[in-house]
Amino acid sequence: MKGAVIGCGFFAQNQLEAWRDIDGVEIVALCDQDAERLNASGSAFGVERRYTDAAKMFDEGGFDFVDIATTVGSHRTLVEIAAKAGVHIICQKPFAENMADARAMVDAAQTVGKTLMVHENFRWQSPIQAALNVVKSGTIGKPFFGRVSFRSGYDVFSGQPYLAEGKRFIIEDLGIHILDISRALFGDATQIAATTRRINPNINGEDVATMMLTHENGATSFVDCSYATQRSPETFPQSLLEIDGTLGTLRLDAGYRLTVQTEGETQTDVSPPLLPWAQKPWHNIQESVLTIQQHFVDCINSGRQPETSGADNLKTLALVEAAYMAAEQGCTVSLADV
Ligand code: NAD
Numbered sequence: 001m002k003g004a005v006i007g008c009g010f011f012a013q014n015q016l017e018a019w020r021d022i023d024g025v026e027i028v029a030l031c032d033q034d035a036e037r038l039n040a041s042g043s044a045f046g047v048e049r050r051y052t053d054a055a056k057m058f059d060e061g062g063f064d065f066v067d068i069a070t071t072v073g074s075h076r077t078l079v080e081i082a083a084k085a086g087v088h089i090i091c092q093k094p095f096a097e098n099m100a101d102a103r104a105m106v107d108a109a110q111t112v113g114k115t116l117m118v119h120e121n122f123r124w125q126s127p128i129q130a131a132l133n134v135v136k137s138g139t140i141g142k143p144f145f146g147r148v149s150f151r152s153g154y155d156v157f158s159g160q161p162y163l164a165e166g167k168r169f170i171i172e173d174l175g176i177h178i179l180d181i182s183r184a185l186f187g188d189a190t191q192i193a194a195t196t197r198r199i200n201p202n203i204n205g206e207d208v209a210t211m212m213l214t215h216e217n218g219a220t221s222f223v224d225c226s227y228a229t230q231r232s233p234e235t236f237p238q239s240l241l242e243i244d245g246t247l248g249t250l251r252l253d254a255g256y257r258l259t260v261q262t263e264g265e266t267q268t269d270v271s272p273p274l275l276p277w278a279q280k281p282w283h284n285i286q287e288s289v290l291t292i293q294q295h296f297v298d299c300i301n302s303g304r305q306p307e308t309s310g311a312d313n314l315k316t317l318a319l320v321e322a323a324y325m326a327a328e329q330g331c332t333v334s335l336a337d338v
Pocket residue numbers: 006007008009010011012031032033034037052054069070071072074092093094119120121159160162173285
């Protein structure tokens with residue numbers, strides 16, 4: 001399977017590393033508007049075909065899929081060009097700037113019968129997968145309460161300066177992952193309430209968000225995110241879990257400690273492996289990049305829809321939109337209204 005990558009910035013380096021680890025995949029073309037970044041990645045990963053214009057790259061073709069690793073403003077245009085070119089597509093999160101764009105992107109890929117997956121990788125982190133497997137096994141019964149929590153004081157702005165600039169920050173960039181984990185654990189939501197705060201005076205958007213979701217199955221989950229939490233040890237980029245079920249409880253605590261309590265108690269170390277190209281503390285995220293990209297390849301080879309397909313991601317994106325509406329209006333928002 002031959003692929004092309006658009007966007008050779010901060011995070012794409014992980015995607016390029018992961019593609020090198022996947023059997024049967026070769027990245028044959030790279031694109032970035034910034035020639036310096038393009039050439040740095042082209043040299044580092046030995047990719048000769050390099051483009052500063054995505055349309056030209058698609059015109060010349062010669063690949064089966066495209067991996068879009070640019071920031072959100074370019075996603076709709078690039079997904080639409082890719083669909084027109086008839087290739088399978090992976091698009092980074094946040095998938096789109098608004099629901100109308102996201103729906104149009106899903107339609108574009110469906111019209112040409114190509115796979116569209118959103119690179120929504122947090123649910124693919126191995127500690128989260130371990131917790132999901134316990135929940136799916138029925139060991140703790142039917143979950144009726146959950147907390148999915150990401151609180152950190154890590155300086156994300158040094159690697160991703162654009163995160164300090166937007167009107168929206170933590171729900172759109174990070175909360176989107178944590179909301180998606182809540183969906184993976186408890187199913188789709190019917191309504192959401194939310195509050196937001198900006199603690200860091202040097203950024204434009206909110207850096208604290210507290211959300212409460214009602215799920216279709218009656219469960220309630222709290223999704224809380226903060227980049228203004230000074231704690232030691234720093235837990236970036238761990239998502240912590242607390243789940244109450246009808247037969248027991250599950251906790252994923254700091255340090256990747258998974259505790260399941262029913263009549264007895266089991267504690268397991270679910271630390272993610274440190275891949276040869278990964279660096280702590282990012283290794284948790286980096287491993288999930290390899291897992292989700294392998295999932296994409298497996299889905300194409302077997303004709304399945306990816307778990308985090310474009311159509312699926314519309315529901316995660318709707319939660320993001322609803323959370324901003326709920327916080328702004330001070331009310332609970334029904335997902336049916338988004
Ligand atoms: P970045 O700004 O470092 O890199 C983006 C690159 O895309 C830049 O080099 C830019 O020149 C290029 N680009 C933009 N528009 C283009 C276009 N139309 N054609 C060609 N090149 C174009 O950004 P980043 O931090 O690497 O983030 C990229 C995306 O990855 C964002 O959507 C971000 O939210 C996401 N991200 C995801 C994770 C995750 O765990 N899933 C982590 C970090 C970032």
